[in-house]
Amino acid sequence: MWKQLANKNKNMVFFGAVVVVLYIAYNFSFKHTFDAIVLNHQLKKEQVNDQAADGSFPQINRKNKFYLSALKSYKVKKEDRENRLWQAVSGMALGNDIEISFNPNPLIIADTMAVQNGIVSQQFAFKGNYFNLVKLLDTISKADGIGKVSDLKLSTKKDNQSKADENLNMQLTLVGIEK
Incomplete structure (x- = not known):
């Protein structure tokens, strides 16, 4: 065809x-x-x-990124948090030649709204010389996944007057948000 x-x-x-x-x-x-x-x-x-x-949008966006990164540094894992936190902090203390002790009855007053929102705090007591305590504090502040330092108190015994053997006591509170 x-x-x-x-x-x-x-x-x-x-x-x-x-x-x-x-x-x-x-x-x-x-x-x-x-x-x-x-x-x-x-x-x-x-x-x-x-x-x-809206000319301020880039500035707001930068602020948002900053706050998200700051909030991320407060995140701690919820599963077995206390044991993991204790192991991490005690390992850092022993690495810096610091004595660490656990206070089973911390004097931290828990905010009920903070507890509902998953904000947790843990208190530790350390004993050692000033330079080792400062190194420990620097190590803790750079560590990820354990929260952030919220309260710090350095003290010495009043009866201990010799400068050569002076050990300081440091009480440290870490705050984190459980994820």
Whole structure:
């Protein structure tokens, strides 16, 4: 049948087939691409207009990132938190040649709202010389996953007057948010 058609008719059938193929290709492929390009240009224009209206948005975004990073440093794991915290802090104390003791009845008054929000605090008592205590404090402040130092008290016994053998007592409270 194709051989019986004249060249003019063959060309018409060929161009008709090309038009049908282009129409199908446009509907299934190109139409969605063109719509996406138009939508992208519209959204970029709206974004530029919104940024012009709110000039403080980049500053707020930077503040938000800072606060999120600060909040992340307070995160402590909820599972077996006390044992893990005790092991980490006691390991740091022994590494800095500091005596550590555990106070089973801490004098920390727990805020009920803080407890409901998962904010926990743990108190530790250390004994050692000043330089080792400072090194320990620096190590604890750089450690991740144990919380942050919220309270620190350095003291010495009043009856101990010799400077060479002076050991300081340090009471440290760590605060964290259970995740």
